[in-house]
Amino acid sequence: MKTRKSCDEEVVIGKDNESQRWVRLIGFPEIIQGECRRLYGTIQDVTEQKRREEALWQSEEAFRNNFIHAGIGMALVATNGTWLQVNRTLCGMIGYAESELMKLTFQDITHPEDLDNDLILLNEVVEGKREHYQMEKRYFHKKGHIVHVLLSVSVVRNKYQSMKNFISQIIDISDLHEAQRKVTGLLRTSKDQNKELMKLQNQLTKANKVLKQENQTDPLTGLGNRRAFHLAINEVLSSRRYKPLGIAMIDVDHFKKYNDTYGHLEGDLVLKKLGNVLRRCVREQDTVIRFGGEEFSVIMPGSTLEESRVMAERVRQAIAEERFPNQGITVSIGVSSRSGEDDIDTLLKRADEALYDAKANGRNCVATELKNPGSDNNGS
Numbered sequence: 001m002k003t004r005k006s007c008d009e010e011v012v013i014g015k016d017n018e019s020q021r022w023v024r025l026i027g028f029p030e031i032i033q034g035e036c037r038r039l040y041g042t043i044q045d046v047t048e049q050k051r052r053e054e055a056l057w058q059s060e061e062a063f064r065n066n067f068i069h070a071g072i073g074m075a076l077v078a079t080n081g082t083w084l085q086v087n088r089t090l091c092g093m094i095g096y097a098e099s100e101l102m103k104l105t106f107q108d109i110t111h112p113e114d115l116d117n118d119l120i121l122l123n124e125v126v127e128g129k130r131e132h133y134q135m136e137k138r139y140f141h142k143k144g145h146i147v148h149v150l151l152s153v154s155v156v157r158n159k160y161q162s163m164k165n166f167i168s169q170i171i172d173i174s175d176l177h178e179a180q181r182k183v184t185g186l187l188r189t190s191k192d193q194n195k196e197l198m199k200l201q202n203q204l205t206k207a208n209k210v211l212k213q214e215n216q217t218d219p220l221t222g223l224g225n226r227r228a229f230h231l232a233i234n235e236v237l238s239s240r241r242y243k244p245l246g247i248a249m250i251d252v253d254h255f256k257k258y259n260d261t262y263g264h265l266e267g268d269l270v271l272k273k274l275g276n277v278l279r280r281c282v283r284e285q286d287t288v289i290r291f292g293g294e295e296f297s298v299i300m301p302g303s304t305l306e307e308s309r310v311m312a313e314r315v316r317q318a319i320a321e322e323r324f325p326n327q328g329i330t331v332s333i334g335v336s337s338r339s340g341e342d343d344i345d346t347l348l349k350r351a352d353e354a355l356y357d358a359k360a361n362g363r364n365c366v367a368t369e370l371k372n373p374g375s376d377n378n379g380s
């Protein structure tokens with residue numbers, strides 16, 4: 001009233017915090033003869049509006065503080081890629097001063113191999129297909145080296161929902177990337193080493209197999225040797241499949257004389273050929289062994305004494321009918337068959353005794369074990 005001017009002010013009324021309110025005072029003085037006689041005006045309660053403004057200010061202040069002091073890189077980026085605002089962490093991460101970075105776009109410092117993917121995703125945000133995207137990408141540091149980052153981009157809109165710019169959060173994952181690279185390298189190396197190890201192991205297994213084979217094979221005839229005989233017998237005895245087990249011991253007749261007459265090498269040829277005849281005569285489940293010298297053996301799983309005798313007779317006949325160089329060859333055969341829980345030695349001893357009998361009976365014949373003649377095991 002004293003100044004005689006109109007007023008428009010916002011003031012606080014009320015005594016304490018709880019009752020205090022903001023009001024807007026608008027007044028016009030009525031001046032008559034230079035004197036202010038009356039005052040027209042309005043008083044509007046603007047407390048809510050004031051509170052909203054305060055909340056907005058506080059939220060902006062919080063965002064600003066977060067942005068500036070964030071431990072990760074943060075930037076506001078224009079839709080054309082220009083940096084609008086960057087924080088200190090981002091500048092430190094890629095080695096640029098704030099003023100230098102503001103003259104660039106994100107495209108300028110992005111690795112060319114990552115740029116297309118980044119632009120595709122950004123475009124999807126511009127087209128409204130997505131509000132946000134995240135990707136791993138590479139920036140070039142000002143000094144030229146690569147910085148691996150995890151980038152998260154969100155759109156910032158104005159109050160009319162139009163796109164204003166983008167806000168980017170950028171985390172330096174170079175250390176993680178390096179660790180990953182080392183782990184991958186180590187895995188590859190250990191994979192290569194494993195491969196090499198497997199190869200060596202395979203070679204070793206093959207070599208062992210060959211060695212084992214050689215260890216159990218008679219080099220002259222290619223038949224199993226005495227070692228193979230014991231392994232084969234043990235295998236049969238440990239299996240419950242075949243209860244009866246026939247053994248034939250086969251010995252060449254007058255072989256000394258053959259050797260003396262035609263020479264040892266010719267004798268070898270006879271032994272070789274005998275091996276082939278034996279192989280030809282036996283069944284699939286039987287095993288032919290060169291027991292030693294001019295002595296062979298046939299293991300007949302599942303064969304009773306009589307079945308073994310029949311088999312032995314077939315062998316004897318086949319050999320007697322076979323054409324050998326120089327002269328015909330005959331063999332004497334002793335047969336035994338497992339009865340009860342006979343062990344190998346007992347079985348062999350009985351077959352040997354039968355062989356002795358065959359020789360004594362004039363050779364070129366088959367004799368069966370004499371002991372326990374009634375023990376022909378029929379497998380039941």
Ligand SMILES: Nc1nc2c(ncn2[C@@H]2O[C@H](COP(=O)(O)OP(=O)(O)OP(=O)(O)O)[C@@H](O)[C@H]2O)c(=O)[nH]1
Nearest residue numbers: 251252253254255256257259264265267268293294
């Ligand atoms: N060529 C050759 N002869 C062998 C081999 N092993 C053993 N002999 C011979 O086989 C002969 C066996 O002779 P003997 O044990 O007297 O028996 P045999 O002359 O066959 O007489 P009987 O068995 O009684 O019919 C010996 O002359 C041995 O040298 C071999 O690998 N090669």
